[in-house]
Amino acid sequence: MHIPDGFLDVKTLAATAAMSAAAVGYGLKKANEELGDKQVPLLGVTAAFIFAAQMLNFPVAGGTSGHFLGAFLAAVLLGPWLSCLTIAVVLFIQMLIFADGGLLALGANVFNMGVIGGILIYYIFMVIKSSLPKSRFGFLSAVAVSSWLSVVIASAACALELALSGTSPLNVALPAMAGVHILIGIGEAIITTVVVGVVLNVRPDLVKTYDSEGISGTKTAGGVVGGQ
Amino acid sequence: MDNNMKKFVFAALVVSFVLAILLSPFASSSPDGLEKVAEDKGFLSKAEGAEVWESSPIPDYAMPGLGEGAAATGAAGLAGVAITFAFGYGLAKLLKKKEVA
Numbered sequence: 001m002h003i004p005d006g007f008l009d010v011k012t013l014a015a016t017a018a019m020s021a022a023a024v025g026y027g028l029k030k031a032n033e034e035l036g037d038k039q040v041p042l043l044g045v046t047a048a049f050i051f052a053a054q055m056l057n058f059p060v061a062g063g064t065s066g067h068f069l070g071a072f073l074a075a076v077l078l079g080p081w082l083s084c085l086t087i088a089v090v091l092f093i094q095m096l097i098f099a100d101g102g103l104l105a106l107g108a109n110v111f112n113m114g115v116i117g118g119i120l121i122y123y124i125f126m127v128i129k130s131s132l133p134k135s136r137f138g139f140l141s142a143v144a145v146s147s148w149l150s151v152v153i154a155s156a157a158c159a160l161e162l163a164l165s166g167t168s169p170l171n172v173a174l175p176a177m178a179g180v181h182i183l184i185g186i187g188e189a190i191i192t193t194v195v196v197g198v199v200l201n202v203r204p205d206l207v208k209t210y211d212s213e214g215i216s217g218t219k220t221a222g223g224v225v226g227g228q
Numbered sequence: 229m230d231n232n233m234k235k236f237v238f239a240a241l242v243v244s245f246v247l248a249i250l251l252s253p254f255a256s257s258s259p260d261g262l263e264k265v266a267e268d269k270g271f272l273s274k275a276e277g278a279e280v281w282e283s284s285p286i287p288d289y290a291m292p293g294l295g296e297g298a299a300a301t302g303a304a305g306l307a308g309v310a311i312t313f314a315f316g317y318g319l320a321k322l323l324k325k326k327e328v329a
Contacts, residue, residue, distance in 0.1 A: 006278025044317025
């Protein structure tokens with residue numbers, strides 16, 4: 001759902017760019033404390049994987065395709081702020097080198113995918129996770145639901161921006177965008193859950209949000225939000 | 229970086245390169261969700277000629293000079309994974325160093 005230049009008006013571009021700049025700026029500041037020795041290469045390789053997976057459009061209904069987003073995967077591995085930073089890196093390179101997504105729309109794209117898909121969904125995920133059994137299955141179920149949500153809500157935000165810009169009315173854009181992304185989100189859920197499952201098997205210590213001790217959700221949430 | 233971490237990063241990079249180089253030519257070329265909605269709802273034309281940045285070296289994931297087939301897509305994937313990893317890793321390293329200094 002990379003927005004090209006021309007779809008959004010100036011006020012919508014400015015508002016989303018301001019919020020994205022604030023989130024990325026905070027992420028840059030937080031990076032000091034959140035980047036351990038392991039997270040430095042992990043951020044690089046997560047960005048590379050997201051770039052690769054985003055190239056793989058899969059067909060969904062009605063001559064439409066979708067591709068992996070990855071913001072929530074990054075949030076599970078790196079936490080919300082580094083996730084937004086990672087997505088900003090991927091979107092910047094896609095825009096600069098590959099002409100995917102507009103230059104003026106970069107802020108809106110970072111907002112939809114990084115701020116909504118990464119940061120907001122991370123906090124929703126923490127709520128879902130704490131309401132499910134403290135087990136590997138409970139954790140992966142929360143991952144699956146949250147990754148699906150990340151795509152659907154990011155697409156709804158995109159529809160809202162199109163409506164605010166006068167490009168397409170909300171009662172047209174929202175059902176159309178959400179309708180197709182409900183399907184694309186299933187792909188997101190499958191890929192994210194499989195990847196998180198594999199990383200849990202080989203390097204559970206790299207999954208920042210996973211608590212192998214199964215301590216209560218609230219405690220986990222507090223610890224993670226506070227940064228380690 | 230400990231040895232185990234090196235192995236993990238190496239393996240994840242290999243997976244990323246395989247996806248981007250070998251699998252990307254088989255990706256669906258149908259319009260994505262937003263593009264399709266724009267087409268159906270009649271606002272796709274708003275993006276035509278609206279590009280602000282027009283100097284992308286590898287536009288539309290096709291390496292110039294290699295045509296439009298699998299080679300062009302695979303080469304674009306190779307470049308993209310390498311550049312994204314280098315940029316992400318470099319940025320993280322820079323931000324991390326700031327703390328130590």
